[in-house]
Amino acid sequence: MSKVVTPQAIRGTQDIFGDDAERFGRVTAAFDRVRRLYGFRRVEMPVFEATAVFARSLGETTDVVSKEMYSFEDRGGDSLTLRPEFTAGLCRAYLTNGWQQHAPLKIATHGPVFRYERPQKGRFRQFHQLDAEVIGAAEPAADVELLAFADQLLSELGIEGVTLQLNTLGDSETREAWRTALVAHFEAHRDALSEDSLARLAKNPLRILDSKDPRDRPIADAAPSIDAHMSSEAGAFFEKVTRGLDAAGVAWTRNARLVRGLDYYRHTAFEFVTDRLGAQGTVLAGGRYDGLIETLGGAHTPAVGWAAGIERLGMLLDAAVVETVAVAVIAEGRELEDAALGMVTALRRAGVSAELFASGSPKKRFDRALKTNPAMTVSLNVRDGVAGRSSRVVHGDAVDQAIVQQIVDRIELGPVAA
Numbered sequence: 557m558s559k560v561v562t563p564q565a566i567r568g569t570q571d572i573f574g575d576d577a578e579r580f581g582r583v584t585a586a587f588d589r590v591r592r593l594y595g596f597r598r599v600e601m602p603v604f605e606a607t608a609v610f611a612r613s614l615g616e617t618t619d620v621v622s623k624e625m626y627s628f629e630d631r632g633g634d635s636l637t638l639r640p641e642f643t644a645g646l647c648r649a650y651l652t653n654g655w656q657q658h659a660p661l662k663i664a665t666h667g668p669v670f671r672y673e674r675p676q677k678g679r680f681r682q683f684h685q686l687d688a689e690v691i692g693a694a695e696p697a698a699d700v701e702l703l704a705f706a707d708q709l710l711s712e713l714g715i716e717g718v719t720l721q722l723n724t725l726g727d728s729e730t731r732e733a734w735r736t737a738l739v740a741h742f743e744a745h746r747d748a749l750s751e752d753s754l755a756r757l758a759k760n761p762l763r764i765l766d767s768k769d770p771r772d773r774p775i776a777d778a779a780p781s782i783d784a785h786m787s788s789e790a791g792a793f794f795e796k797v798t799r800g801l802d803a804a805g806v807a808w809t810r811n812a813r814l815v816r817g818l819d820y821y822r823h824t825a826f827e828f829v830t831d832r833l834g835a836q837g838t839v840l841a842g843g844r845y846d847g848l849i850e851t852l853g854g855a856h857t858p859a860v861g862w863a864a865g866i867e868r869l870g871m872l873l874d875a876a877v878v879e880t881v882a883v884a885v886i887a888e889g890r891e892l893e894d895a896a897l898g899m900v901t902a903l904r905r906a907g908v909s910a911e912l913f914a915s916g917s918p919k920k921r922f923d924r925a926l927k928t929n930p931a932m933t934v935s936l937n938v939r940d941g942v943a944g945r946s947s948r949v950v951h952g953d954a955v956d957q958a959i960v961q962q963i964v965d966r967i968e969l970g971p972v973a974a
Contacts, residue, residue: 569682570867578879579870580684584666586712587686594705596664596688601645603668607635609648612851624671638670642687643845643861644852650691651854659692659857666866680867686840689861691849696793699824699844699860700800706828706840706862707806715872718830718839720807722798723814725825725843726782726790733785735761745775762815781812793823820847824860832872839872840864879909882967884925887914888937896936902960908967931967 572580591598607627626638639645642665655661666686688705690698703720710718725731738761746754750769757764765776786794801808808826816825825843833839842862849857883903887896893914903910911928913921925933 570680576870579873580866582873583686583713583866583869586709587664587666590705590709590712591664591688593708594662594701596662596705599646599649599663599665601639601642601649601665601667604636604638605645605648607637609644609852610637610640626670626672640671641669642667642685642863643689643848646687646689646861647691647849647852647854647859650857651849651852656692656857660698661691662689663691664688684866686864686866686869687861688863689859691859691861692857693860694846694858696796696800696824699797700804700806702842702860702862703801703808703826704804704806706842706864707804709864710828710840710869713869713872714874715830715839715869717832718828718872719809721811721814721827721829722801722808723811723825724782724786724790724794724797724823725816725821726786727793727822730782730785730787730790731822734780734782737780737785738762738764741779742775748775760818765813765815776813783812790823797824816843816845818845820845820851822846826862828864830872833868839868881911881928881930882908882932883910883963884928884930884933885910885912886918886921886925886933886935887912888918888921888935892936899934899936899960902957903963906960906964908964932963934963 588598607625610625625640627635628637630636646663646665649655650661664687667684668682669685670682672681686709688702690702707720726734739757742749742753742757742761742764746757748771749757749764750767750771752769753764753767753772756767764772765779767773767776798808811827814825814827821843823844823846826841827838828840829837830839831837840862841864842860844858844860846856846858848859849855883900885896885900885903887893896912896914900910900912911925911930913925915921916924922933922935
């Protein structure tokens with residue numbers, strides 16, 4: 557037997573099965589249910605995009621582009637990249653497919669994304685995200701709706717102990733004034749900054765505010781607040797968002813150090829965080845990115861969105877409820893296998909999950925059936941040369957629908973053993 561090949565390159569990927577698969581399915585099912593309630597239209601996106609889509613939107617100097625993307629050259633010489641996130645690709649689709657005619661456009665999707673990162677708990681090189689966006693809406697109400705969507709999703713999943721942290725990055729005037737003040741502050745303390753923060757000082761100084769390095773924390777904590785540089789328009793926008801959340805019954809807390817480092821982010825920034833996953837405490841995050849579509853060559857288009865890791869959400873769920881078979885149908889002899897198959901098919905077509913057990917000895921068939929913990933077992937047998945239940949179930953080659961309906965009715969009343 558040849559050895560199973562497990563290339564070094566697939567470290568950090570995952571095969572999802574059993575309890576993990578059940579949790580995964582619960583997350584995606586709840587997401588699909590809630591997005592319908594909020595009127596978000598489902599979209600499907602390609603797994604790879606032209607590398608320029610991410611290089612232009614995320615910025616050549618960001619860690620994602622410079623260190624974490626899976627990029628390759630195809631046979632035609634074009635550079636392609638496995639998507640590291642959804643937003644840039646959705647904005648590209650918005651432009652290339654003429655989706656502007658639907659603005660404001662509320663869309664949602666989920667699927668695999670790829671980052672070349674050091675694998676750790678809750679972080680994989682191929683993982684899966686939920687994503688929701690509102691493109692073409694400048695009003696604070698769009699931010700509120702997205703946050704209410706996220707809050708309801710977490711609630712329906714039964715995830716507790718998650719806090720919505722909220723901040724504003726202001727408008728262009730506010731952000732530029734704040735950035736200038738931050739650069740001056742960090743330059744005055746550059747000798748005490750970590751190597752990563754020194755690199756960020758030249759590229760994305762706002763990111764120093766959320767540095768986890770102990771050397772940076774005292775300096776970051778003493779940095780100027782955005783509130784000191786807030787324009788009246790930006791302040792009014794943030795107030796409308798917070799009032800809307802209060803009206804919607806969505807609890808939130810202000811985190812004035814919460815940032816998004818890329819230049820196209822404006823106004824609302826948010827994270828739903830928990831202490832149940834160690835250092836990787838963010839389970840859902842997003843913000844308003846009014847300048848992104850411009851970087852892709854489009855007109856100024858306001859937009860806001862969020863993404864959430866499916867695996868991380870799954871880790872926060874209570875023990876998965878494993879789906880069990882409603883009816884286990886056992887054919888005790890070969891001459892009854894066709895009848896049993898007909899019954900299983902009829903039950904499934906009636907909307908009842910059913911499984912056929914028709915191999916091995918009768919005892920093994922029963923043992924395997926009972927291990928599935930069915931709500932009901934139905935055995936087709938022949939006793940003392942006389943047809944048993946099969947005579948009531950089968951008439952010629954046809955299944956007796958009256959018997960099937962009796963089983964369906966009993967299942968609907970609750971778990972029954974027969």
